[in-house]
Each structure stands twice: as C-alpha cells, then as structure tokens.
Amino acid sequence: MKLGFYPGCSLEGMSREYSDSVVALAKRFDIELVQIPDWNCCGATAAHNLNKELSLSLPARNLALAEKEGFTDVVVPCAACYSRFSTTHHELMHNHDLRHRINEVMEMEYKGTINTLNVIQFIDKYIIDKIEEKIVNKFNYKAACYYGCLLVRPNNILGFDRTEDPQTMDVVMRKIGADSIDWAFKTECCGAGLSVSATNTVARLSGKIVDDAEHRGAEVIIVACPMCHSNLDMRRSEINKYLGKKVTTPVIYITQALGLAVGISEKELGFNRHFVPVNFPKKAEIEKKAEVKTQIEEVNNG
Amino acid sequence: MNEFEPKVVAFVCNWCTYAGADLTGTSRIKYAPNVKIIRFPCTGRIDFMLILKAFAKGADGIIISGCHPNDCHYTSGNFHAKRRWMVFRTMLDFLGVDVNRITFSWVSAAEGARWAEIVNTTVDGIKKLGPYDNYRKMVNEETEVNNG
C-alpha cells in the first residue's frame, strides 16, 4: 500500500532518525510512504505570526500537491507540520471565500479530500491491529509518554484525544508491552522554538518534564515531535545544569520504540543520532532472549 | 425600473414566533418590510385555506411559523400542524403549486435574530422566484368571469 508522506524540514535535518524510523516501521507493515513531490515549508511557527494568508497558502500548496498525486491519507510525523496542515484544512473547509482566495494565491485548487494523519493516528489506523503478531522483543520498560502541545491542540480543530490528559500514545505503548506511567507533564510546554533564542527557559521547562518523568521511575520518555525531542534530548546538558543533577533517562520517538519491538535494528532506527545515549536496563536483554527463544520454538512447533 | 418587492404574509403563533418577532424589535434587528404578520393562538389554528386565500389575494410568498417541537404552549398544537403541513404540502406540490413560496419554520420567543434571518432569506428567495404570475393568471380569470 502507498500513503502520502510529508517529512518537513526537521525530519530532513536534525531529526532524520524520526523520518527513518517512521519509514522503516511502515515498510515492516508493507506500507510505502511516498513523499509529496516538490513539497515546501509548512510555515511552521513563523508564518502565522506574520501573515495569515501566507500561513495558510504554504500548507495548502502541499495539500493540493498531495491531492494531485491522488493521495487520501497523508502521514505528517512532525507535530508542528501536522498542526499547520490540520488547521489549514479546517479553515479552508469552513470558509468558502477564504478557500477561493487561497486557491487564487497558490494558483492551484485544493478540494479538501486530504486526510492528514499524525504519527499516532497513522499507527492507530494501519499498524496497531497487526502489531502483536510481529512483536519480537517486548518493549517492557516504564515509559513516560510525552505529547507536547501541538499533537492534541486545538481540540476543536483536531478532535483528536483528550486535550489535557491524552491517552492514545499510552495505549499504543502498552500494546508493545511497555508500562506507561501516569504523570503530570504529558502536555506541559517544553519551550519549543525558544530552544535557540532562550535556552535557559527551555532548560527550566523541559527540566521539569524530564525531572518528573525520572522521579516517577520512567526508564524512557516517548515523544512524537522533533521539537520536543530536541528540547528533551539535545538540551539535556543545559537541563542537567538547571536541575543540578544528571538525568540519564533517554528520549526516543514512539516509532523507534515500535521499531525495536518488531525487531528493527537500533542502527536502522538511528539511535546513534541521539545526545542522551539510549541504553536500557539489563533485564530487557534476558527477556529478549527468552522472547526470541519462545519465538523460535513457536516456529519449530508450527 | 425598480426592483420587484414581493408581498409576503406571515401566519405565526402567539407564544413563540410572535414573541420572537417582538424580540427582533426590542433588539432593533432590521429586516425586510415586505412581510406582514397575522397573529394566531397556535400553529394548530392555522387553516390551510388561509394559505390559498393569501395567494388568491395576491401574496407572492407565505411564512408559517410556530414553536419548536416540545415547546408548544399548548403542548401539541405544533405537532398536529406539522402533520397537516406535510399532507397539504404534498397536495400543493401535486397540483403544481410552487411550494418554495411557502416557508415553514420554528422560531422560539428567544430567537429574535433568527426571525429576521427567516424573513430576509424568504424575501430574497421570493425575489428570485419573481411575482407569482401563475396564480395571478388563475385569479384574474375570476374577475373576468365576474365582470361578465
């Protein structure tokens, strides 16, 4: 099966491993993610602060292109892109004149047939039902699912999960054997774009997140947004400075977690690109062997 | 040449739509002056013949409006009215009467703005349809007959 795929800037750059893991995971389930040809910037955080028409035209063009390619589902892993795509679709579908205007601006027509999927929706729709039979290593760690801000907000547009206490990631993680903990910072701000301009703020905000996760015994933090990842992972040294202690809890993408579970190699999943080394407690190893053994037996038996 | 100004009669119930139209007034919401209201105790009181008479007397459009289901001051008048309109509408349509010239609506005492909207959309609709010449033709023949 072929689905539309919009990587966006981050997945081409600093979070290539996210892109890789999404594609690899999809491949494992015989889904080919086809990039929207000639895609452009989604406008991200800058455009809608400056110029509404621009902030809508940019994603609209991508949507129109996807439509032209005949896609209906388009996978948009980056939470920021996903937010822009969904908002644009919503605005154009609810305001005829605006849609008309934007179509003029980009000299293309967007009919509104595209269904934008964030990574969790993608997993939920195409993978979750089939995942159990494909699991090789149970991902049995205490996981803190961190959703961040853009994945579930604004609720009236996305209509996806519960804004203040989302659950979908936790459900997925439990499916692959994780013990997803109940914690308070699921949707608290990580500092987002301030990463560069005001690193100390990010250190404080992300610090609290990491600290609470660790405090509640999380062995890994699961994310689905490159921004969140860079703040919790890349800024770990600043975070540790702020916290005045060394927190080693790794931060991985949900697709990486699933990847591990279905037996994709750490290299393929690009763990080497993380700042906080991704090594899990020993127990995993043992159980993993056990798992594999039973697997082999099962194969032998039937 | 000045624009065609349709004549629209509104048959409304006293408790919901009439009060709603009062609210339109108290809220000073402007609407087309083409519509003139006749007050009934309840939509259940409105006789289908009155609609025919209105057309016969030269109305281009008609609004019939009462309480939303379950809000009828007499509990069920609007429900009975609803059934009758369903049947009467079928009849008119079957006879080739232009049912688009009749607006049926529920407007509560709290929906002043909605009343203005119903009136305006109806009047616009009738303007598009133009004067109800078919009916006029039929009526005018009457006068001919009467005059000899």
Next chain:
Amino acid sequence: MDKLRQKAKELLSNNEVQIVVGYEEGTAGKARPAFISSPDQADTLIYDERCIHNLAVYLTQHKLPNNTKIAIVASFPVMKSIITLASEKQLDENFINVIGISKDNNLIEFKDFADIERYINQQDLSFTPEEQALIDKIDAMSMEERWEYWQNEFSRCFKCYACRSACPMCYCTLCITDFNQPQWVSVPSHKLGNFEWHINRAMHLAGRCIGCDECSRACPLDLPINLLTKKLSMDIQKQFGYSAGQSLTEPYALSTYKPDDKETFIR
C-alpha cells in the same frame, strides 16, 4: 345471485330490516342502485361486475324515518366505507345489516362491524400497479407541467358537485361550499373557484378516502379528481402508516401525531 335474493327475501319477510339497498338492471345495460322494501321485489336484485357504485353513500342520507333497519349489499369498497363511517360515529351497528360480497361474488355473513374489520384486514390492501402508475405519471412532470395539467382539467369543471354527492365520506349536512361568511370557496365555476373546491375536497378526504373512485366515475366530465385523494392516501400511508377503512378504533391520521414525524422542509 339467487343466494342474494334469498337472503334479501328472508331479511324483509321476517322484518329484520325494512329496506334492502342493492343493485338492479338499469337502462342501457347498466346496473343501478335499488331500494327493495318488500320480499316480492327482491327478485329484481342483481350482482355482477357492473355493480360498481359505492352504495355506502345512501347510509348517511338521513332520509329514512328513524329506527329504519337497512340491509346493504356490500362490495369491498362499501365495506371499507362502512368501517370509516362507523369510526366517525355515523353508523349504528344495530340498524345496519351488511350483506358482504366476496371478490368471487359469494355472500359473506358478518355478525358485527368488528367482523368486517377483521375481513378487510385479511384482504390485499396495497395500491394496484395501475393506480401507482397514474400517480407516478403526474409526479414525473415538472412543476409547471403539473400546474398546466390541473389548470386544464379544472377549467372544464362546472361545479355540479356530483363528486361530492357520490362520495360516502362527504356527508356534512352543510358543506363548506355553502358558506359565504366567509366565502371559503369562490362560488363561480372558474379556474380559481374550481381549484379551491377540489383542494378543499381532497384535503377534507385526506386519510379518509377509501379509494372507491366513485367521485371521478360520477363526474360527467371524467375529471381524474380521484387521483388527488389517491395521492394523499398513498402519502399518508407512506408517512404515517395509516390507511382509511381498516380500523374502527385507530385515531384518524390527521387528528393524531408522532413527535418524530419526519419532514424535510421545516426550517
């Protein structure tokens, strides 16, 4: 036929009824209504496919002296009419003896109206394809065409009110057309007057018409006015699941309602 005459004879001779309403040979090979008041006349009674008039119309004519017992030769439409009239409190069971005639021309004994009700509900009550076709033909027209069609038909009507007199359900002692304060229906038989009359007629029969088509049969100009009531009957059956002449007790379709009646046009 003999059975019928026999039945009439005994009813009259042992004075169970004072008059038998049936059919007899008319002129030009037509059957016509007969009113038999003595056993020896009973042999003029006939019943065959020519006997189509809805005799129920004579039951509401209040012309007979009080407490006269009537026997009536009842084809299927007559039975339905009787049920409807009874449900509208127009007939007294104790004064009417119904001589039912089955589709294959056999006599049926009924002990009471409820019995007739039962019999009716055993029969096939759906509209015939022919009827449906007639309605569909008009439904298929454009609004303008329908308007023209009926204007044309009505223009021929000259308000003889035969349709009214022939219909068992038109039993008002003072018809709306006889009012002039206010003048609900314009008097002269021009398009408007005719239009208003026929709408009134149809609406007053909506859900009460049992579909005997007597009205158009009675019409000297053969106007298809039976289609008006037929259309409504179909519509009412579709929308509210009610059809006339089938129940003594069920409330009349237009004097009841369901909160969830589905319409598409109310804003």
Next chain:
Amino acid sequence: MARIGVFVCHCGENISATVDCGKVAQVTSDIPGVVVSVDYKYMCSDPGQTMIKEYIEKKKLTGVVVAACSPRMHEPTFRRACGEAGLNPFLCEMANVREHCSWVHDKNDVTTDKAIDIVRTLVEKVKRNEPLMPIKVPVTKTALVIGGGVAGIQSALDIANCGHKVIMVEKDPSIGGHMSQLSETFPTLDCSQCILTPRMVEVAQHPNITLYTYAEVESLDGFIGNFKVKIRKKAKSLDEKLCTGCGLCCTKCPVKNIPSEFDQGLSNRRAIYVPFPQAVPNKPVIDKEHCTYYIKGKCKVCEIVCPTKAIRFDQEDEIIEVEVGALVLATGFDIKRADFFPEYGFGKYKDVIDGLQFERIASASGPTLGEIRRPSDGQIPKKIVFLACAGSRDPAKGIEYCSKICCMYTAKHAILYKHKVHDGTAYIFYMDIRAAGKNYDEFTRRAIEEDGAKYIRGRVSRIYERDGKLIVVGVDTLMNAKTVEIEADMVVLATAGIASPGAEELAQKLHVSYDQHKFFAEAHPKLKPVETNTAGIFLAGACQNVKDIPESVAQASGAAVKVCGLFSNDELTRDPSVAVVNRTAPPLFSTCVGCFLCQSVCPYQAIEKEEIKSRDGKILKTIAFVNPSVCQGCGTCVALCRSKSIDILGYTHKQVYAEVEALLNTL
C-alpha cells in the same frame, strides 16, 4: 354599522422616529367604519388613556384599535381602559407598529405604509370582534410544593400560615435539600442546621401541610385553579405509622459500604438508612439497589431486629391523586462534578474535592465532626488551595454563566478553615470577586484582611500529585503574570451550579418552559420573576437559576404570595377566547355532524359529546361540545373541522379571513 376609533401612539420617538404617525392617523381615518383616528405621544399614559375613554363615549365607538407596541406588552392596559369607558374590553385590539414595524425598519414611506396596513388589518378584524365575557372557574385552594429544600419549605410554610392547604412532595427520604448539608452560612456564619431544622420540623407538624417524602410527581393535568396531579410515593419498605424511628435497623444492617449521598461520598451508609440524624421525617427507607434481601432474596435482619415490626418488604409504589389550584416549583439545583477537568485530577486524587464536600468536612455533623481533615489519610491540611470558577464562566469546558454563589462560599470556606486550622494557609485562585449583596463584600474583605486568606487573581492550569503533595500550578496575573506553584495538602474546587438532573423531564411533564441550561424559565425576566408561562405554576429558589439562601427564601415568599393571591378569590376569571361549536336553527341545530375527529386533537380533553334532545327527551342529534373551563383556546380543533363548525372566539374564521383580505388588498 361599525364605529371604530383608531389611536396611533408615537411611543415617545420609538414609533414616530421611523413611522409618520400623523399620516397613519390621517390615512386610516378614511377606512370605512373608522369614525375617529388620532395620534398622540404616549397612548399608554394617563392622558392617552383618558383620550381613548372620552372618544369611546363621545363617538359611541363600537371598536378600538390602538396602534402602538406589542399586544403582549399593553393589550391588558388598553382593554382595561376600554372596559372602564363601558366598551367591552374584547372590542379593543392592538396594532403592533413598534416591535413589528418602527423598530425593525428604516425611516421611509414603505415603513409608514406598512404601519398603515397593519392598522387597517386590525380595523377589519375589530369590526368583526364580538363582546366576550370572562369565564369564571372555581379554584381549588390547595397548593402543591415540589421540592423540600429551603425554598420549598419557605413557600409551604407561608402558604400554610395563610390558612391554605399545602401538599409538599420531596424526592429524597428527607426534606432539607442542599441547605441541610451546609456547615455555616455566609455572611453571618450562623450554623445552617441550627436555622433550618426548626423550619423542617415546623413543616412536618403543620396542620395545613401534608408531606410526601421519597415521592415524585408522575403527571399533571388540568389548568390554573384546577390541576389534577398524580404523585408516585416510592416504596420505603416501611410502615411509617408503626416505625418509631429508633434507628436499630440502621445499626444492624449488614450492608455497610454504600457511599452516603448526604455526606457526598465522604462517609458510608447502610442499605436501610436515615440520610442524616436531623432528617424529617426521621424514619428509615430501604435502598432496594443495595439491600441484600432485594438482591439475593434473603437477610431480613432489619425485619428481625425491628421492635415494632414496621418493615414491609412487599410494599409497592403508591400512586396518590390530588387536586390542587396552584403549584410552586422548588426543585433546586445540583453541582457539576469536576471530573470534566482532567487537569485538576478530581476523582483521581482523593484530596481534590468540591465545595459541597468541603461543607460536609467543615460541618459539625459531618464525617470528621467538623475538624478539617483530608479524605486520603485524615491528616489536617496545613496548606489548602481553593479554586473559584472551576467550571463557571468557562464556555470551553464548563458553563458560560456565573454560578454566583461560589465567590461567597469560597471566602466562607477560607474563613472556616482559618478558624479551625490556625497555623494553616489558605490560597484562593479567582477571576473576579463577585460579592454584591448586603454585607457580602465586607465578608470577603474579612476573609482577606482578618483571616489572611491569600487571594491570587489567576487561573490554575494543572494539579498533580508528587510525594504526597498536590502541586497546584497557576498564574498570578497581578504579579506580572508569573507562574505560581503551590505544594498543597488539599484542594477545593468551587464547581459550577447546574440545573438538577430531572429538571427537563419535569418541565415537560408540567408544560413549563426552560432555558438552554435546563433551568425553569420565568414568564418575564423583570416583571414576572416568579411566574412561569403556564398560569398557576410558580418558581421558588435555585430551580430558576443558582441562588444563595437569602435570595431563594425571598423568591419562595414571593411565590407564596402569588399563590395566596390566587386563592384569595373563590373563582378566577379566565380569558374567554375559547373554542365553541356553532348552533343553528332546527332541524340542523348545528353544522357539526358529530364525527368527533376533533376529540383526539384536543390537548386538554376539552371536547365532549352533547346530545340535543326533543322535549320528550328523544335524542335528535349528537354533536361536539367544548368545555369552556377546560379549553385553553389553541384552536387545533378549529383547523381540523371540515364543516367549520368549531370556531375560536377572538380568532374567528370571519376575523382572520378579514385580516388576510385587508392585509393583501392593500399590500
């Protein structure tokens, strides 16, 4: 020949601003039958009315049309005026040229012409009006009060003390309502139970009051002065005459773990229980949902221990039919549970509670006997945080309106807390402090200044638990919007007040209208605050919108006065605009053919059979008859009647027909 007078009102400038009133008067004076047509600045003013009266006498008017505001506004005024001048009030009609014309159109000829048409229409109608005599109907001088909270109690006592019979229906096993759950009351801090319980007892003992607890209204028929009510008395499984209220059964019942409704789940009750010690009546009921006998078919411990053998397992619901002249609705309100705020962790964290639960904790009769101890571990909270507007004024998640009582009770909670935990700190997050009312603002000031409650103006974004503390994350908008984090031991949410769950269903049963929040709607927001739009049914207390105790009691007394006013006459006069079946000369007697299809149309079962008999008693004809004291004048039968034999006074065929004609002939 008709002699109609037309009186055009300017309504100051409300009409004359867009309508040329002079022209209206001048043009309408040419309408056949109009003998006088004048305009005046304020028709409803005393001189205005006097002018109308003078013209009625001078010109021998047979009908009056007042072109002014909506008849819903001033029809009674002008009809009274006509009556005083000797003209039958029902020969006066109002042409609504304000709400339906001058206010909704611009100033131009079209608007003036429309006004003229409206007047002309009403002139044609009034020409055909007939003098009507008000209908007299008897009044049953018994009132039904639904709801036994403080409002219901007040109404019931006021009415009973005026010497009228009262029936009170309460759905719970005891009267008392929410007020009986409260600890102290603002702004005086006197104990709620101390002021309420004597009133409860008074209700129970009052010779004029019949009390049905554990009962609900099943159905309502009839009309003002003559209602028929069916009351379902739910089975208490108890013979109340035998029961002495000793309470032995309640101590012996083996089912111990049912969360007490009265204590808001902070304590447990048995399956056979008295909701609270001061309950009225102080007799138990068996909760069939939880009773072992009703579930498993054995146990009967209560029956065994009962010294008077009062337990009746076979008891069934009882339907009681009563006739009353008026109803007072006092069904009160409910609070919106805070679990729709996941970020506040209500239901997840034991020590995040709502205001009503805090009332129980602070109450001397509560689960902690008045000591402030938190539910989780019974510790005394040293830091407590109150959240005002936890749901109110929040269109996104809660309800858009202000629940009104929260600001005050939150201040009260803070004060109570400080009085009981001297070394504790109380924080209050708020949007605004709304303390309008006698001694209210002083009260909140006292909380801040004397008892040192720390008010923080801002919202709370999240509450989460960490190391046994509740971390409250909020913002202080007055301290340049700095984020504040408080490590609290307990959090109290001032949740929104909402309509009680059964309100909508009850409203439909009683045919009273309700607003979008399911609160019962008053007949007029300003001038008829205790009436509903169903005559004879009145409102008291929080069933209309959230109210504090003083307001509820005031409105309850207001409702009581309305009822007593109604009962002050032996019969009341009703609007004579009812349906009538026509009568004509013999042999026709009436154009009605007696098909009685109209019977099932009537919402009020007002249509009966009438037999027209000859002198020797022979039935000549059976026709329909509309009972004028039952008919409400909807006219649904009128439109159904094929032979137009039924007509409705005030909206007769002649009248409406003439209106249509007049309206269009000139359009």
